[in-house]
Amino acid sequence: MNARSESQGSWLEAPASSGPLSGVRVLDFSRILAGPYATMHLADLGADVIKVEAPGRGDETRHWGPPYSSDGTASYFLAVNHNKRSIELDLANSEDAQIAYALAVQADIVVDNFLPGRMKRFGLDRETLAAANPQIVTATVSGFGRGNMYSERPGFDFLAQAMGGLMSITGQPGGEPTRVGVAITDLLAGVLCATGILAALSETRTGALGRHIEVSLLDTQISMLANIGSGWLVSESVPERFGNAHPSIAPYETLATADKPLAVAVGTDRQFRRFVETLGAPQLGTNPDYATNRDRVVNRAALVLELEALLVTNSRDHWLEHLIAADVPVAPVNTVAEALGDPVVRQRMIAVVNGIPQIRTAINVDGEALAIHTAPPKLGADSASIRDHLKSRTQGVMASFAAGTSR
Numbered sequence: 001m002n003a004r005s006e007s008q009g010s011w012l013e014a015p016a017s018s019g020p021l022s023g024v025r026v027l028d029f030s031r032i033l034a035g036p037y038a039t040m041h042l043a044d045l046g047a048d049v050i051k052v053e054a055p056g057r058g059d060e061t062r063h064w065g066p067p068y069s070s071d072g073t074a075s076y077f078l079a080v081n082h083n084k085r086s087i088e089l090d091l092a093n094s095e096d097a098q099i100a101y102a103l104a105v106q107a108d109i110v111v112d113n114f115l116p117g118r119m120k121r122f123g124l125d126r127e128t129l130a131a132a133n134p135q136i137v138t139a140t141v142s143g144f145g146r147g148n149m150y151s152e153r154p155g156f157d158f159l160a161q162a163m164g165g166l167m168s169i170t171g172q173p174g175g176e177p178t179r180v181g182v183a184i185t186d187l188l189a190g191v192l193c194a195t196g197i198l199a200a201l202s203e204t205r206t207g208a209l210g211r212h213i214e215v216s217l218l219d220t221q222i223s224m225l226a227n228i229g230s231g232w233l234v235s236e237s238v239p240e241r242f243g244n245a246h247p248s249i250a251p252y253e254t255l256a257t258a259d260k261p262l263a264v265a266v267g268t269d270r271q272f273r274r275f276v277e278t279l280g281a282p283q284l285g286t287n288p289d290y291a292t293n294r295d296r297v298v299n300r301a302a303l304v305l306e307l308e309a310l311l312v313t314n315s316r317d318h319w320l321e322h323l324i325a326a327d328v329p330v331a332p333v334n335t336v337a338e339a340l341g342d343p344v345v346r347q348r349m350i351a352v353v354n355g356i357p358q359i360r361t362a363i364n365v366d367g368e369a370l371a372i373h374t375a376p377p378k379l380g381a382d383s384a385s386i387r388d389h390l391k392s393r394t395q396g397v398m399a400s401f402a403a404g405t406s407r
Contacts, residue, residue: 011048011106012382012389014085017373019046020365024201027103028052028084029112029124031059033157033183034141034217036080037190039111042197043083044361044370047109050386051081051377052100055088058379069356073376080190081376082358087387088380091122100124102390105132108204109197111139115154116146126212137200137210141193145216155217157183164221169228172243189220250296251275254333256308260316264307265329269293278326279310279319 011025024047028039036051036059043049053059059081065074087103089096104110104124112119119125119140126138143155161167161179171178196213204210222229227248228239239247244263246252251272254261266272269292273285284290284306289299296303311319316332323330332338339345349360354375361370 011103012386014048015373017046017048017083017371019044019370022046024048024109025107026050026109026111027100027107029100029110029114029119030141031113032061033076033080033186034189034193034215035111035113036061037187038139038141038193038197039084040080040082041190041194041361041363042109044363044372045365049084050103050382051084051086052089052091052103053086053379055090055380058086058088062379071378073378078356078376079359082353082372083374084377085382085386086377086380087383091124097122097124099387099390103386104129105136107133107136108201109137109139111141111193111197113141115142116151130210133210135204135208135210137197137204137213139193139197139213139215141189141215141217143217145214145219150218157186157217160185160217160221164218165225165229166221169239169241171241173241175241175243177241185217185221185224188224189215189217192220245300248297249293250300250303251307253304255304255311257311257316257319258314261333262311262316262319263331263333265331267293267329271328272296274326275323275328276307278322278328279307281306281310 021042024042026039026042026047026049028035028049028051030036030039031053039047039049039051051059057063059077061076061080062073064076067075069075069078087099089100091097091100101123110124110129112124120128129136129138142151143153143159144150158179161170161184162177164185166185167177167179170180193213193215196215200211200213231237231247232239242253244254249265249267251264251266254263256262264275266275272290272293273282276282276284284303288295290296290303320330320332334342340350348369349362351358351360351369351372353372356375358372358375360372363370
């Protein structure tokens with residue numbers, strides 16, 4: 001009998017939740033962004049996530065500001081931690097380590113983002129947990145993965161963007177390499193981590209043993225190079241910075257109007273013809289310099305001059321109205337305030353929970369947005385209830401852990 005079945009009733013149940021992962025238990029040792037983003041997706045899908053935080057300060061992002069909420073919590077933390085519970089545990093303390101172990105062996109999923117080998121120091125490594133609960137799924141997000149010369153380096157999104165080539169292709173032509181404005185590598189690493197976890201969890205439902213999922217920021221960034229990376233592999237042609245333009249499609253960039261820039265994403269020759277017809281210059285659609293996408297890419301500079309000469313005769317909003325009506329792919333270049341104030345965005349993606357505005361997970365199930373039941377937890381909000389519950393129900397598990405760590 002494994003520890004999960006032996007102490008089945010000792011996990012302090014959360015309020016009833018719905019969703020495809022309802023009933024799934026997740027113990028989350030991760031902090032900052034990638035790991036918490038992964039576990040928030042699991043929580044939004046219905047899993048019960050208990051977030052383990054260091055006593056006193058908790059997840060570092062609780063303090064990464066400004067901006068801060070009215071209670072002093074950094075908005076950074078609020079972005080990726082709703083639908084979770086919080087317990088403060090000092091893993092270097094033997095009693096707290098026992099509590100962490102008692103929770104871990106009852107979980108279906110355990111997530112961390114420590115450097116390689118750190119979970120073993122606390123008796124919470126994959127091998128130890130799987131010995132007690134063979135179907136447990138464990139997952140680690142790290143900067144550089146294990147077993148290589150970079151493994152012991154701390155990993156951050158900015159470093160992955162720099163080392164992984166993303167900054168070299170981001171920014172204006174002739175300008176300096178530029179970081180993407182949001183921690184995009186962290187976020188995709190979180191999505192990939194959640195994807196791997198769900199695949200492994202699905203396998204355990206057939207009776208298979210659990211697996212260990214590993215995602216690194218550098219690996220994630222390299223995979224994100226997509227067509228740019230593939231282009232270098234087949235040609236060894238060093239990609240350039242194109243600013244808002246696309247190296248392989250034109251016009252696919254921002255273009256000036258009489259007042260504000262317009263984002264244009266013309267992906268087909270038919271769309272291009274509709275575009276220039278709406279601008280009042282149908283002859284550009286049959287001009288041999290612009291007739292095909294290949295022609296337009298080669299002659300991009302001249303094309304942009306001709307298009308902007310037409311666009312600057314009227315406002316951005318005028319062109320948006322007419323181009324959208326003509327089924328030409330265009331959009332305003334919004335500020336964050338404009339984007340979050342868009343009525344469609346507010347309806348689909350914004351929720352207010354316990355007075356705290358939250359951005360939803362971008363997954364709909366059966367036509368419905370995933371529910372945000374609880375706001376991001378206060379540090380240690382559930383510590384007392386979880387500790388008291390565990391102490392009365394997991395004596396055997398804790399004794400087993402203590403015996404194992406003393407050997």
